Amino acid sequence: MLDFTDQTVLIGVGMAALILVLLIVIVVMFVSRRQHVSDEQQVAKLRRKRVARYEDAKRDYDKFRKKVETANTLLIEFIHDLGDEFIGRDSAQQQIVFDEAFEAVASIRQANPRSKIVVVLHTLGGYARPAHMIALALKQHIKQAKHSSKRDPHVTAYVPYVAMSGGAMIALAAEKVVMDPTASLGPIDTIYGGFPTETYRDLLDKKGPLATQDVLVMLAHEAEKYDRYADRIAREIVHTNHKDANKDPNFLADYLSSGELSHSEAISPDAAAKLGMNIATKIPADIYGLVDARIRMIHTRLEFEERRSANPDSAPAEGDDAEKSIDHLIRESLRGGIRL
Numbered sequence: 001m002l003d004f005t006d007q008t009v010l011i012g013v014g015m016a017a018l019i020l021v022l023l024i025v026i027v028v029m030f031v032s033r034r035q036h037v038s039d040e041q042q043v044a045k046l047r048r049k050r051v052a053r054y055e056d057a058k059r060d061y062d063k064f065r066k067k068v069e070t071a072n073t074l075l076i077e078f079i080h081d082l083g084d085e086f087i088g089r090d091s092a093q094q095q096i097v098f099d100e101a102f103e104a105v106a107s108i109r110q111a112n113p114r115s116k117i118v119v120v121l122h123t124l125g126g127y128a129r130p131a132h133m134i135a136l137a138l139k140q141h142i143k144q145a146k147h148s149s150k151r152d153p154h155v156t157a158y159v160p161y162v163a164m165s166g167g168a169m170i171a172l173a174a175e176k177v178v179m180d181p182t183a184s185l186g187p188i189d190t191i192y193g194g195f196p197t198e199t200y201r202d203l204l205d206k207k208g209p210l211a212t213q214d215v216l217v218m219l220a221h222e223a224e225k226y227d228r229y230a231d232r233i234a235r236e237i238v239h240t241n242h243k244d245a246n247k248d249p250n251f252l253a254d255y256l257s258s259g260e261l262s263h264s265e266a267i268s269p270d271a272a273a274k275l276g277m278n279i280a281t282k283i284p285a286d287i288y289g290l291v292d293a294r295i296r297m298i299h300t301r302l303e304f305e306e307r308r309s310a311n312p313d314s315a316p317a318e319g320d321d322a323e324k325s326i327d328h329l330i331r332e333s334l335r336g337g338i339r340l
Contacts (some may be wrong), residue, residue, distance in 0.1 A: 057296035064290035068118055074111045076104050076134075077120040078167065079294045090301035092294075096126025096166045101133045108137040113144035119157040119174055122291050125165025128190060128230070135173035135237040142175060142239070149175050149241060150278070158287045159183045165263070168256070173237045177272070178280045184266035189259045190223075190230045197223035197230075198259035230257045244276030252276055 069075040078100065081092035088094050108117065117138065125131070138155050145154045153175035157163070163171050164186030171177045171185060179185070190197050200220035209217050234253035243249050252275050261267075273279045 054297060054300040057293050057300055060289065061293035061297055064286050064293055067286045068120075068284075068290055072112070072115050074107060074115050074117045075120065076107060076117060077290070077294075078104075078170070079120065079122040079291055080124070081298045082122070082124060082162075083298075090298045092298050093126075096123060096131050096134075096170075098127070098130050101130030104134050105137040108134075108141050111141065113141070114146075115154070117141060117155045118287075119155065119170060120287060120291060121157055121159050121163035121167045121171060122161055122295070123163055123167040125167050125186070128166065128226075128233075131166030131169045132233050132237070134170050135233075138170070138173040139237060139239070149239075153241075158283055159185065160283055160288055160291050162186075162266075165189075168267075169234070169237060172234075172242055172252075172256075172277075173239060175239055175241050176278050176280065177242075178283050179269040179272070180283055181269060181281050184268055185272055186267060187259075187261040187263060187265060188230065188234055188256045189261070189263060190226045190257075191263060192223045192226050193219050196259055196263050197227045200224075227259075239278075241278040242276055247276060 065075065078096065079092070080096075081087075081089050081094050083089065083094075086094075093100050111117065119138070142149070142155055147154055155174045156176045156178060157171040157174035159167075159171060159177065159179045160183060161180065162184050164184070165188060168185040169188045172188075177185075192200075200216065200223045203216065204212060204220050212220075231254065234257040235250050238253045242252055244251065248254075255275065267275075269279050269281050
């Protein structure tokens with residue numbers, strides 16, 4: 001039988017265990033409650049962003065831009081208006097064009113060779129020559145930097161959503177490409193006269209030149225030249241970090257420019273990695289914030305302008321660029337109509 005002292009010890013141990021269990025339950029409930037409140041706040045924040053006014057989106061954009069573009073980091077962004085209407089809202093480009101390329105190339109050229117460059121891509125592509133110019137400028141900046149390209153990349157491309165065609169070309173010139181797991185790249189084959197260049201070749205093969213309209217034969221002749229151009233620049237701009245040591249050095253460039261893939265086919269991060277690209281999937285929160293804020297600016301600009309027109313005497317918010325008119329027409333682009 002247990003004596004009185006032993007019974008006291010047992011009772012004490014039991015009480016301590018009970019108190020410990022109660023404390024654990026309280027802590028778990030507290031943590032769960034805090035998590036629930038945090039989740040509610042996050043959802044509420046997302047709802048507010050979804051109906052945010054232009055001024056709020058602009059403020060967020062400026063904030064994230066300052067966070068991304070630090071003292072020794074240059075930010076180059078191609079965040080386009082991907083809406084279906086043929087209007088570039090908030091002066092946002094709808095595709096890669098010369099004006100945007102000139103500005104980007106000038107910024108890259110003037111950057112300190114030791115500076116790091118963050119390229120943010122949200123685009124379906126655009127005209128071939130401007131995309132090629134931007135890719136070459138990035139390649140030149142990398143060449144000037146004295147660094148370990150794999151361990152310490154100086155040019156990193158971020159793709160939160162989509163970088164197709166010419167956008168993929170720019171990404172391939174970077175030393176590292178960081179994609180969201182749901183994001184996609186695309187082939188870099190050329191579009192001529194509204195059709196992939198290989199369609200002209202297929203048409204002539206099936207019908208023969210004599211049974212084909214003269215204009216299509218001439219277009220096919222030009223398309224063949226642009227095919228060779230696309231192959232050459234693809235090989236020229238792909239960074240060595242994206243070349244699989246077990247494959248031909250030109251495998252990736254040739255595959256993406258070959259026309260074997262549909263022009264709109266999505267290439268996932270896993271697929272890109274299997275092709276040999278230097279891919280990561282952890283995008284910083286500030287990059288997401290920058291792109292999402294810019295997209296909200298594009299979506300809310302027309303509503304903002306309507307409010308300004310209805311109340312012309314209202315003072316613009318601090319930091320606003322309301323004095324700029326909307327660019328209602330797509331800027332003049334390359335006359336030849338060659339797209340990537």
